[in-house]
Amino acid sequence: MIDIRDARCTFRHTSGRLVEALRGVSVTIDDGEFVCLVGRSGHGKSTLLRALAGLNPLSSGAIAFDGNTVTGPSPERGMVFQEDTVFPWMRVHDNVAFGLRSLGTRESETEKLVSEWLSAVKLTGFAHSWPKELSGGMRKRVAIATVFATGAKTLLMDEPFGSLDYVTRITLHSLLLDLWARTNRTIVFVTHDIEEALILGDRILVMSEGQIVDDIRVDLKRPRDEEVRASTRAVTVTKSIIRNLGLAGGVDETPEPKSSDLR
Amino acid sequence: MTTLPARILCYVRARWISILSIVILVTIWEIAGHLSPKSPLRESPLVPPLEMIFGRSLLGMSDYWRIDMWAPMPVVGGAQTYLGAFLALAYHSALTIFRLASGLVLGAVIGTLLGLAISWSPFLRKLSGAPLHLLRMFPLLAMIPLFQFWFGANNLSAIVFVAYGVGVVYFVATINAASNVQGKYIDYAHTLGASQLRIYLRVVFPAILPELFSSIMLTLGLAWSAVIGAEYVGVNSGIGRMIIWAEFFSATGRMMLVTILLIVYAGASYLVCRRVAAHVLRWMPSATRAEVVDHSIEAELPMEDQPVMVNR
Amino acid sequence: MGQCRLVTEAEIETARVSAGPLARLKNTRGGLRREQLTALARDAAIALAGLVLVLLLWKLSADAAGKYFPAPLAVAGNILDNFAASRYLRSLGLPEGGYFPHVLYTTRNVLIGGAIGFALGVMSGFASWRWKVADQAIDPIISIFGTLPILVAAPFFLIWFGLVASAQIILVAFYTFMILHVFVLRAARNVDVKYLECARTLGANNVVIFRKVVLPAALPEIFGGVRVAFASAWGLACIAELLGAQFGVGRVIVSLAAVYDVVGMMALVVVLGLIAVGFDGLIVALRAYITRWSDTGVAP
Secondary structure, three states: OEEEEEEEEEEEEOOOOEEEEEEEEEEEEOOOOEEEEEEOOOOOHHHHHHHHHOOOOOOEEEEEEOOEEOOOOOOOEEEEOOOOOOOOOOOHHHHHHHHHHHOOOOHHHHHHHHHHHHHHOOOHHHOOOOHHHOOHHHHHHHHHHHHHHOOOOEEEEEOOOOOOOHHHHHHHHHHHHHHHHHHOOEEEEEEOOHHHHHHHOOEEEEEEOOEEEEEEEOOOOOOOOHHHHOOHHHHHHHHHHHHHHHHOOOOOOOOOOOOOOOO | OOOHHHHHHHHHHHOHHHHHHHHHHHHHHHHHHHHOOOOOOOOOOOOOOHHHHHHHHHHHHHHHOOOOOOOOOHHHOOOOOHHHHHHHHHHHHHHHHHHHHHHHHHHHHHHHHHHHHHHHOHHHHHHHHHHHHHHHHOOOHHHHHHHHHHHOOOHHHHHHHHHHHHHHHHHHHHHHHHHHOOHHHHHHHHHOOOOHHHHHHHHHHHHHHHHHHHHHHHHHHHHHHHHHHHHHHOOOOOHHHHHHHHHHOOOHHHHHHHHHHHHHHHHHHHHHHHHHHHHHOOOOOOOOOEEEEEOOOOEEOOOOOOOOOOOO | OHHHHHHHHHHHHHHHHHHOHHHHHHOOHHHHHHHHHHHHHHHHHHHHHHHHHHHHHHHHHHHHHHHHOOOHHHHHHHHHHHHOOOHHHHHOOOOOOOOHHHHHHHHHHHHHHHHHHHHHHHHHHHHHHHOHHHHHHHHHHHHHHHHOOHHHHHHHHHHHHOOHHHHHHHHHHHHHHHHHHHHHHHHHHHOOHHHHHHHHHOOOOHHHHHHHHHHHHHHHHHHHHHHHHHHHHHHHHHHHHHOOOOOOHHHHHHHHHHOOOHHHHHHHHHHHHHHHHHHHHHHHHHHHHHOOOOOOOOOO
C-alpha cells in the first residue's frame, strides 16, 4: 500500500524563481490498483511520480510503501521512463537481465526469467539484437520487460508511450493491461492523455497546479474498446476531468521546469 | 554578504583541497631543492629551490642581455644587474609572443580561407578528405628541422612554422564545420534567391564561427608548442632559446624561472582567448538548472555544479 | 475474451517491423553487404584519387622548387634505400645502420609512455568523477600544466633522467595522462542522467552502475581522447630526441639536417607520419568494433 501524506516539493530555478511543483498531495493507493495521474504539463504529475520513485526528494511530507518511508530509488519500485532508457550498449537480453543481475540473482534463474518476460512482451526472437535494431515501440517493450522481470511490486510509468505512434500505443496498452492482469502489481501511470487514462486506469487522479483536485473511480468494464469508451458513463468522466483541469489553471504564466532541469 | 573579503573566504573554503594540493606540490619541490645534490660541474642543483629561482637565477638572466644599451652586458664583462635581467626577459618574451601571435593570426586566416575555398565544391571536399587526414597526423614537432632548412633559423621560419601548425587545424576544422552547416539553412537561403557567394558570406561563415572559436583554445596550445619547439631547435632568440642556453650549463634555476614565466604567459593567453571567444559567442543560449529548496531546514541545497570543459 | 484479439495485434506489429528496415538485416544478408561494399568502394576510390592528386601537386611543386623540395619518388626511394641498413647513416656517426632501428626505438617509447599515461589518466579521470575530493585535488595540476606546452618539461627531464628513453617515456606519459584525464572526466559526466536514474530504479549499486553503465557509455569519447593524445605524442617524442639524443628518429633528422639532406629529412617525417596514421587507424577500427552498438557512431 502506498501512502502519500502532505507531499510538498519546491524547486528553485537558477533564475531565482521558486516553483512549487507539489503543494500538499495526500492520497492512498491500494495494492493491485491501476492508477492514472492525469493533468496538464508542468502541474506536478512527473514530480509526484519521481518522488514516489525516490528520485526527487520532497521538501516536506512523506511517502511510504507498506510503511517504509521512501528515501531513494529501489528495485521494489520499478520505473519506466518517458525517454528511451534501454541501454544501447547492451543487447536486449542483457538489458532485461540487468535488474536481475544487479540484485545478485543466480544466472540460471536469470536466464529463465529473461526468456519468460521476453516472450511475455512478444520479443522472443530479439534477445540477441542490439537496441538500435529495434523500433521505438519494441524498445519500450524491452523496458517494460526489464521492469517486470525484477519482480517490483509497484510500477511507476511516466508517460511511457508519449513518443509512440497511435497504433503502437494501443498495442502496448493491451500488452500492459495483459501483464497487469496476470501479475496483479500496482501501477501508477502518468499521462496527459485523458483517453489513455480511461483505457488503462481503475482510478484517475486529476492533478492541477501541484494538487490532486479529483479522485475518480473508473468503473467501466474491461476490455475498454471503442464501444465502452463511447458510453455515457465514460463521456461523463471525461467531461468532469476536462472541467477540473480547465477550471483551476487559466493561462500558463510560468514555463514548466523540464525534467532535465530538476536534479 | 558579498563584500570582497567575504567572497575570498568563500572561494578559499570551497576550494581548500585544490589549494592544499598546490601547496603540497610546492613544498615537495622546495624540499627536493634543498636535498638535491650540488655539483661543482653544474651551475645549480638538480632541483632549484625557490629562493634560488627568484634570486640568483633572476640576476643571472642579465647574462642574456646582449645589447649595449640601458644596462651593462655581463657577456663582455659587465656586472649582472636586475635591470639587465628584466630587459633580457622582456626582449626575448616580446620576440616569442610576437612570433606566436603572428603565426596564430596568419595560420587562422589562411587555414580558414583555404578551408572555405575547398568547401565551395562538394567534390573537392570529398577529394581532399584523405590527404587532409594524413596531413593532420604528420607530427608537427618532427618537422622543425625541415622548416628551418627551408626558411632558415630565424623569425620568419618560426612564424611560418606556427602558421603551418595552426593553419592545418583551422583548415580541417573549417571544412568539417562547413559540411556540418545544416542543409536546411542553405536550402532556405536558396529559396530566397541568394547567390552562392551570398550564402557563403551570410549563412555558412557565421554558422561555423562558434566551432572555429572553440578551435582557438586548441590551436593556442599548439602554437605555444610550435614556437617554443622552434626556439628549442634552431632559432637563436626568444624564451625557448633562453631555456636551452641555461640547459647547456645545467642551470636549472634559470630554466625553472623561464618556465614559470612561460606558464604565466600561456595562462594569460588562454584567459584572453576565452574572454574573446565568450564575447563573440555571447548570443549562444546557455542551459539553466534548478535547485531543490528544503523547507524543513530552510536552507538551500545547492546542486553540485558540473562544469563541462569545452577545450583544454 | 476480447484480450485475445488485442494480443494478436502485438504480433502484427512485430511482423510489420520485420518487413521494414530490419528485414534486410535478418533476411537478405547478402543484399545488405553488397550495398555496403559499393559505398565503401566508392569512398575508397575518392580517397585514393585525392591522394594521387596531392602527390601530383607535390611532384609539380618539386619540379618548380628544385633542391628545396624533393619529389615524392625521390623521398620514396630514400626510404627504401635506407630503411633496413645504410652505410650512409653510419658515415654520419650514427651507431646503427638504417632507419628501422631508430623508428622502432621511438615507436616503442611512445607506446610505453602512452600506455602508462592512458592507465593513469583513466584511473584519475574516473576517480575525479566519482569523488569530489579527488577532483579538487587533481584539477589544479591539470589546469596549470594544461596551459603550458608539455615540451618545456623536456629539457628538465633530460637533465634529471639523462637517458633519452626515460625522458621521452615520461613526457609522453604525462601528456597522455592529462589528456585522458580530461576526456574521461568529461565522458563520464556526459553520460545521460536518464541511464543513471534508470539503473538506480533497477536496483544497481555504485559498482554495477560504474561497470555496466558509465564505462560502456563513456568509451566512445575516451577513444577520442586516445586519438588526440597519440596524435601529438609522436612529435613530442621527437622533440626530446631533437634536443640531443643518441638514438631515435629525431636524432637521425638532426644528423641529416646537419648535412642538408632534405630528402632524408622528409623521408623520416613521412615514415613517422605513416606510423602515426596507421596507429590512428587501429584506434579507429577498435572504436568502431567496441561501439558497434551505436547507431550514430558517437556516445549516447
